[in-house]
Each structure stands twice: as structure tokens, then as C-alpha cells.
Amino acid sequence: MTVEEFFEEVITVKMTHERDAIDIIDQTLLPGTIKRITLKTREEIWEAIKKLRVRGAPAIGVTAAYAMALLASKYEAEDFEAFYGKFSEDKDYLASSRPTAVNLFWALDRMDRTAKDNKNKLINELKDILFAEAQKIRDEDVQISRNIGEIGFGILKDLKKDGQTIGIETHCNAGTLATAKYGTATAPMYIALEHGWKGSDMHVYCDETRPLLQGSRLTAFELMRSGIETTVQCDNMASILQKSGKIDVIFVGCDRVARNGDAANKIGTSGLAIIAKHYGIPFYVCAPSSTIDAGTATGAEIPIEMRDGEEITDMWYSEPMAPKGVETFNPAFDVTDHDLITGIITEKGLCQAPYEEAFKQLGII
């Protein structure tokens, strides 16, 4: 299978042709089952985001944008005021699905602005404008991750010695399944293939990513299907792996970046960065500029989603693997301090410390 064929096979989220439902690949069933499902009601969309059927910051943003267009298309409203009352209510409802990835709020706000900017249009025209805006958000995401990939590919080229297979570690899934096409952390690898590298020019070590296993279930699935050499290891194997000299560079995604460069990503990312600093391995965060939150000064302000402890004790086991009733601690994200990050790759350019100035220089904040 070519990479393009693979991208077609796993389109993360799209609007149905009839514009009557959102069509997603159900990521909770991967890697064993490739099954698409359709979401029609706001409750179905909320549940799909909450349960991680669709997940990854940019994909959540695209889903939220499509959701607002879809839900708005069904409003029976005579005037903008009545229309906007329903719109605000649906927006607030979807915003309550997951707290950490800023793209959710960013996409909802962008749809909200579009609605307000077009309040003088006929309601039917406004509905079409919202569909067009959601599609634009999706199409822009493809270009954004492509740009991130080109910059990341430049880093790979600089690190690769002749004839050597470059070792890359990644965490969770910041791949095509988390975006509209190339992923963010995986974009440098997919772009490398587009530039003629072979799958064997890179060897990607995917952290399994407890407790929801996005690294082994999703990233390893993606990369293997694209023909890139792939290994899966448990999260607690990161230090022996990095000490072994097999890793040349680390690319991770992110859910929200504060103005000072502190970056929230899947739980376990900050530990990886601490180990990488110890072993002198470059650690890059791949971040669409929509993930950089001008309203958040430092990582301490980023809300961290806490999830059901059952994901730790029971979820993947035929019988519980912790004593019944034990207390659990299950934060879904952690924050990597900016001084552990070699650079933040955005679609507008590579940012390095001091981050706030770098973001300003690129017009991101």
C-alpha cells in the first residue's frame, strides 16, 4: 500500500457527502478493526470525543467545527437571535467534552466568530457559510501539518549520516489519525517518504503510551502500514532505549502550549523529555499555531484532564489487574517544561527559547 492509499483508508474525520453526519474512523477499535461510524446528534459527537473514538488535538478541532456546521444546519430559526441562542448552547455543550486540547475551544470560537460575522445573512446562507468554514479548517490542517513536516524533515536530514538509519522516538499518537492528513509528530516521517526516503531510512520507536495505548495501537499501526520501520516499547523502557544510542531525535505532538513554551501533551511526555535532556537527545514538540494559547502564561495554568481509573485497572485485561476499590491517579496529560524542549515546530517556523518572543516574531501570538 502506498502512503497516499493509506491516508485515504484512514481519513480521520470527514463530513458525509449529503452533509447529514460526521464520518469518523472509530479509533477505539484500532488496530484490530478498521470501522467507520457516523455521528449525527450532539450527544453522539460529545461521546465520540470523550471516549476517544476521535482524538488528537487537531482532529478534535476539525470534528468540533464540522459538528457546529452540522448541528446548525438543523436549526429552525427565523432570525439570527434565535439561531445564535441554539448555536451558543451547542457550542458550550461540546466544549465540555475534553478540557486540555485547546484546538477544541479554538475551533468552536472560530465557528462562533464566523456565525457572528455573518449575522446579517439569510439563515440558509449562514448555514452554508458554516459548512464552508468547517471545511476550510480541515483543509488548512492538511497544509499546516505539511509545513511542520517539511521543517521536521530538515531536522532529520541534518541529523542523518550517509547510509545510517535514523532513530526517532515518539509518544502517543500525533499521526494522521490525530489530524486531517500528515499528523504533526509523524509529519517529518511522511514528508521524508514524499521526498524519496525509504521506510528503512528511519526507525521509529513508538512508546506504548499507557493507559490508552495510542502509541502501540495507533502510531505503530500507521507507521507499519506506511512501510516505516517501527518498534513498540513500554513507556518505562524509554531510559534504557535512549541510553542505548538508538535514538537520534524525539518528536512529540502537543495539546496546548503556554506563552512561555511549556507544552501539555499525553501523559508521559514530560518524563521522556527529562530523560532526553539527560542523554543529550534533541526533543522537539510539533505544534500547529492553533495549539499555542496566547491566553495561558505558563504550563501551570493548563487544565489537565483526569480520567476514569478503570482505564488503568481493568480496561485491557480479562480480569482486574489492581485490587478492587484501589484509588487510582489517571491524569491524561502532563506539561513539559519549556527548558526541556529543543524547539517547537509550528507551520510558520521553528521556535526556540525564549519562546514568547519567538511566537511573537512569527505572528503567532
Ligand code: MRU
Ligand atoms: O488523549 P489523546 O489521545 O487525544 O491525546 C493525544 C495527544 O496527546 C497528542 O499528542 C496531541 O493531541 C497532538 S495530536 C497531533
